Amino acid sequence: MSEHTKENKGPLLEVKNLETAFPIDGEYYNAVDDVSFTVDRGKIVGVVGESGCGKSVMSLSIMHLLPKGIGKIKGGQILLDGKDITNYNDKEMNKIRGKDISMIFQEPMTALNPVFTIGFQLEEVLFNHFKISKKEARQKSISLLRSVGISRSEDVVEEYPHQLSGGMRQRVMIAMAIACQPQLLIADEPTTALDVTVQAQILDLLKEVQSINDMAIVLITHDLGVVAEMCDDVIVMYAGEIVEKTSVEELFENPKHPYTEKLIDSIPKMGVKQDRLGSIPGIVPSLKNMPRVGCKFADRCPRAMPECTTITPLLGEVKDGHEVSCILYDESRPKERANA
Amino acid sequence: MLKYTLRRLLGMIPMLLLISIVVFSLAMFMPGDPLGGEIDPTNSDPEYIEEMREKLGYNDPIHVQYWTWVTNFVQGDFGKSTQYKVQVSELVKSRMLNTLFLGISSIVITYIFAFAMGMTAGRKAYSKLDHFIGGLNYFGLAVPNYIAGVVIIYFFSFKLGWIPFGGSHEIGLQPGTLEYWISRFHHVLAPAIVLGALSTASYTQFLRNDIIESSRKDFVRTARAKGTSESKIYNSHILRNSVIPLITFLGFDIVTIVNGAVITEAIFTYPGIGTLFLNSVNNRDYSVLMTLTMFFSLLVLIGNLVADLLYGIVDPRIRID
Ligand SMILES: Nc1ncnc2c1ncn2[C@@H]1O[C@H](COP(=O)(O)OP(=O)(O)OP(=O)(O)O)[C@@H](O)[C@H]1O
Ligand SMILES: [Mg+2]
Numbered sequence: 001m002s003e004h005t006k007e008n009k010g011p012l013l014e015v016k017n018l019e020t021a022f023p024i025d026g027e028y029y030n031a032v033d034d035v036s037f038t039v040d041r042g043k044i045v046g047v048v049g050e051s052g053c054g055k056s057v058m059s060l061s062i063m064h065l066l067p068k069g070i071g072k073i074k075g076g077q078i079l080l081d082g083k084d085i086t087n088y089n090d091k092e093m094n095k096i097r098g099k100d101i102s103m104i105f106q107e108p109m110t111a112l113n114p115v116f117t118i119g120f121q122l123e124e125v126l127f128n129h130f131k132i133s134k135k136e137a138r139q140k141s142i143s144l145l146r147s148v149g150i151s152r153s154e155d156v157v158e159e160y161p162h163q164l165s166g167g168m169r170q171r172v173m174i175a176m177a178i179a180c181q182p183q184l185l186i187a188d189e190p191t192t193a194l195d196v197t198v199q200a201q202i203l204d205l206l207k208e209v210q211s212i213n214d215m216a217i218v219l220i221t222h223d224l225g226v227v228a229e230m231c232d233d234v235i236v237m238y239a240g241e242i243v244e245k246t247s248v249e250e251l252f253e254n255p256k257h258p259y260t261e262k263l264i265d266s267i268p269k270m271g272v273k274q275d276r277l278g279s280i281p282g283i284v285p286s287l288k289n290m291p292r293v294g295c296k297f298a299d300r301c302p303r304a305m306p307e308c309t310t311i312t313p314l315l316g317e318v319k320d321g322h323e324v325s326c327i328l329y330d331e332s333r334p335k336e337r338a339n340a
Numbered sequence: 341m342l343k344y345t346l347r348r349l350l351g352m353i354p355m356l357l358l359i360s361i362v363v364f365s366l367a368m369f370m371p372g373d374p375l376g377g378e379i380d381p382t383n384s385d386p387e388y389i390e391e392m393r394e395k396l397g398y399n400d401p402i403h404v405q406y407w408t409w410v411t412n413f414v415q416g417d418f419g420k421s422t423q424y425k426v427q428v429s430e431l432v433k434s435r436m437l438n439t440l441f442l443g444i445s446s447i448v449i450t451y452i453f454a455f456a457m458g459m460t461a462g463r464k465a466y467s468k469l470d471h472f473i474g475g476l477n478y479f480g481l482a483v484p485n486y487i488a489g490v491v492i493i494y495f496f497s498f499k500l501g502w503i504p505f506g507g508s509h510e511i512g513l514q515p516g517t518l519e520y521w522i523s524r525f526h527h528v529l530a531p532a533i534v535l536g537a538l539s540t541a542s543y544t545q546f547l548r549n550d551i552i553e554s555s556r557k558d559f560v561r562t563a564r565a566k567g568t569s570e571s572k573i574y575n576s577h578i579l580r581n582s583v584i585p586l587i588t589f590l591g592f593d594i595v596t597i598v599n600g601a602v603i604t605e606a607i608f609t610y611p612g613i614g615t616l617f618l619n620s621v622n623n624r625d626y627s628v629l630m631t632l633t634m635f636f637s638l639l640v641l642i643g644n645l646v647a648d649l650l651y652g653i654v655d656p657r658i659r660i661d
Contacts, residue, residue: 063564063565065561065564065565067556090569090570091569093567094564094567094568094569095567096567097564097565097566097567098565098566098567098568099567102565102566103565105558105561105562107558110557110558110559111558111559111561111562112559112562113559113562113563113577113580113581114559114581114656114657115580115581115584115655115656115657116577116580117656121562124563124566124568125566125567125568128566128567128568128569129567160656160657162656162657173562176562176566177565
């Protein structure tokens, strides 16, 4: 259904040196700082990191959904299917949002408009992108709801969000996101606000719709357990930067960055899930207090060395397809790089 | 819904009884009595006066007087105006229609202006236009309606001659003709604007703030993520949410308008129940006063009921049953 053909052999999404900033007291501070990554067609890429490390800002930047007049893309490039969408205006974005690239959010309780029926909100995305009749749209939305596991879908289209549970609403959000069969879905912590049992169902559903539609997903989560189950590749973010980037297997077998190690350590064992990573002492520095030089994780790092506060590490490839940004590895040291 | 309405209406009965006791007592405690209007003023024979007092029931015990008044009242017999020498029901009916016309015009004007200005200001928040509308609103809030009324009459009637000085329509027009209605509208325009100024200003400001608040809500982001256009987001997604509280204000408007009508009608010498009320106070026309007071109280109760019912109708999250 999508206009985009598979002609373009490059990655589906390419983010290059993205910088997104917020003004604090008149000065702009980077919430996303020099982030680069790619997402291949049909793959699930996990983005992990603690609260406040810029995961949402990064995904909102890609969607051009940053709070209006506040957040600003300061630099870098976003390429979707080979097209540079970095400077797209609202009108241009509206042509692709919901159609080529969709997003679902953390809070299913507030993400739907309380005064419109589920059917109305679901059909809206269809009307935005296709010329179809009301009747067709209604049928399509009923079948979409059924495809996301809502059995009473004929009734649910007439209902209002407050009549549905959190899990049901997130299913509706997913139905909305896949209605136009986009190539890319950004899911920003889609299960954080849900009960544990419901979380598993929603993740299963995401996996299912992903394979049926052959779509790529950027899955943002706090939970490395989720990453292990769902993802092909992982990006670990800290304080607005990518600190490690590799495949899921490699990440768990061979974590390089001390922050990643800490994250893996803090996965609750014995099958007890917890949704927040609480066990790393300290917090992500606020935008204003971000160190300008050196590693931003240094003050919390168990393996910190004196150099860590003076040398700013760079993402370096320590192994095929495994990049890390920590001066424990020579590849991350700016100098060595320059010499190489 | 029907059951709820009936229940609420039934619940009003004890309330109204209580109010009627208060109204009756107040009338009793007020100085003088309306006897003066009922008897022949040239005849000051004490025997004649005593006879009339007896005849009109002024010598009955208080509770009997009260009971007579209440039973007559619920049967639609509000007594006779001592001032105009006609049945109060007759008097109130024609005045009521005028006030109703004024009230409805005022509400329509209020909502048209409030929506136009509130939506513009909310969407273009913190722009020059927003500040301009905000300024207008503070003006509307700060200037009392009797001053606004006088200023309007001075400029637009006296100086420019654009609007009539008073009355509800030109004399001698055939009711029901187009000219008649145009004339009525012409007469009602200025008082309606003045009467609605306060509400217009507060609704505009309310709508603006609500739109700004709603525009930051998650569901707006969801709509954007679907590719919904900016104007559709404002005119449908946000507005539909902000309209809910505004619509429910309609119930309170009934109260505001009845209260405001007293002063506004007096300034524009508009023959509605407001002027009637003031006249009756001045002339101690008790039967009219008591009727109007009961009437105002009933309107307040009904206004509140309307507000609650509207809430149930316009907000899907609230089910009334
Ligand atoms: N509207 C905003 N104005 C100012 N700063 C913001 C705004 N939104 C986010 N930030 C800042 O950007 C940084 C990254 O926030 P972001 O919401 O992307 O974190 P996150 O990784 O998504 O966290 P969480 O896991 O809690 O969702 C934080 O320091 C935050 O304070
Ligand atoms: Mg977030």
